[in-house]
Amino acid sequence: MDQKISFDIAKTDGRARTGVLKTPKGDIRTPAFMPVGTAATVKAMMPENVRATGADILLGNTYHLMLRPGAERIHNLGGLHRFMNWDRPILTDSGGYQVMSLTDLRKLTEEGVKFKSHIDGAEYNLTPERSMEIQRLLGSDIVMSFDECTPFPATEKQAKDSMDLSMRWAQRSRDAFGDRPGYALFGIQQGSTFKEMRAESADKLMNIGFDGYAVGGLAVGEGQELMFEVLDYAPEQLPKDKPRYLMGVGKPDDIVGAVQRGIDMFDCVLPSRSGRTGQAQTRMGAINLRNARHRDDPRPLDENCTCPTCQNYSRAYLHHVHRAGEIISSMLLTWHNLHYYQELMQGLRDAIAAEQLDAFVANFHAIRAVGDIEPL
């Protein structure tokens, strides 16, 4: 088994790139979408079916796993891959994002964050060093450095203080991670919506040196327009030859716009979470199966879709099982949504490889503008 992590860009089209991030546990085709497996499961999915949708890598949440069942426990059970029956790459976040969102339950210092578990109130201390240790215990292939996700909006002073803290933590993360062949450590750019501050953050991260770089502090309420403004410069501030990861994004049109701006990796709970609430993500946009218009509709969600849900079930069935609160509703809609997301990523990769991204994106928006099929 090749013990090196490497990133090869096969083709570019404008600022967009397509390539392969190679890891000992398998190749990750980029641009890549990573389904979220919060608590050691992509909710309502068997992992082999997540793989069948085209996923090359999953994301796991350090915060959730450290609380339950615990990082040491997972390590003793053979690591997260074995625990959750997924033998391909796993990226874990640092835990910082979730911990920061516990506004009433946490205390932030230079050292790190003290917080209380939302499950049982037990006290924890999360630092760059402990985050690196937890991610190592989990067996994560791509480890994220510990940072503070700067809230939005932030004044320039707030953003600067937060970014500086994150850069000091980035250095401590790098030091604590050490030298681990076959495993990657990604740094996270901060700087809110301030271009010069983003550049400063990028320079500091490059001086430390990482295997990949995330654009952090976006998708936190700033809206698509402002996010795209930042993405018009932020990715270009990061190394061309390393993967760029936009954390927590997003809706299909967010992803398309970010790929056009040079992003290589994405994660988001949207396809799985929205599936559990009866929402399907399709070429035509989002479809709410709860709506009575689907009650007698024998047609699939999308007659062009090759997923098992669209091949075997009507909108009427999906409406029925969602209204009846049946588990299969979450299973079928999550499966379809993850399939759609991976198909979108494949379409983006193919379009970049063929230098046809503009045409692909125009078609993407044209189909969505028409919207869902007419009711019967």
Added chain:
Amino acid sequence: MDQKISFDIAKTDGRARTGVLKTPKGDIRTPAFMPVGTAATVKAMMPENVRATGADILLGNTYHLMLRPGAERIHNLGGLHRFMNWDRPILTDSGGYQVMSLTDLRKLTEEGVKFKSHIDGAEYNLTPERSMEIQRLLGSDIVMSFDECTPFPATEKQAKDSMDLSMRWAQRSRDAFGDRPGYALFGIQQGSTFKEMRAESADKLMNIGFDGYAVGGLAVGEGQELMFEVLDYAPEQLPKDKPRYLMGVGKPDDIVGAVQRGIDMFDCVLPSRSGRTGQAQTRMGAINLRNARHRDDPRPLDENCTCPTCQNYSRAYLHHVHRAGEIISSMLLTWHNLHYYQELMQGLRDAIAAEQLDAFVANFHAIRAVGDIEPL
């Protein structure tokens, strides 16, 4: 496609029989266990995986389906098989059992039962004729006649009045069902725990003439000992050359004892329902995954089991996902439980075919007497 329903007994061992109930939609190997697909889904399972466990036939609930999404709607959508993506045989109950249990919401007359939906309070009228119509609209392959499941305990007078009513309804069910090649109608024996009354019920049913016969009014709180007492004579009162179905049974040891007493078909929510509450059904008995003893246990539920759950997941993982309320907990435990049930049925069929049923049953009880493996 052969349009006949036929039942061939290949072998007997004592009172136990093994054979095949042939239908145009596929063979049903007996003794057979039918997973319950209440609301057009076996909860937490994809139908192709239910099939993969070895199920030849599913049970659907007339009561639930008539209320939501409605029999006419399912008919207009191509029938229950197409609606729920199951192309093999389906048996539907008559709706009587669930309707009778709505004690405060229903009114019983000679004509049938008037009741209010537990979902929205809407009024319905269920009669033998309407039950036959609903089951035809659903496209059920094996239709159950409409009866009153006599509650337990019942005085002799109560049991007799109830049985007589059920026999008049059986005649009306037969008349309403008509002549439908390729579809079967089963009659249901009543008579509570009274041997002569059971014989009388059996005679009346045989005079009407059915394609199969159910032993009704058991598994209603009488306990295994009393149930087996009834099963010591009730199946023998029914035709030898037709399938005998024990409704709503049961626990693994109930099924084994009933097969020994000449029963060919079973249905029960236990494997799926108990899976959703964290309980696994195994050779060694029931195992509660919620128990902390499994928290660090890297071993599968049953190292001899070939189901995907036992092949790929530890008890520690099952404990974790159950405690975390993850949907995959229901998926994995239901899959295992249905697999175990079907494996038990295959074991029973093989043992009868080899005339080794006594040895099989002795081994079944011996393994259960030892119980679960020791904690680590």
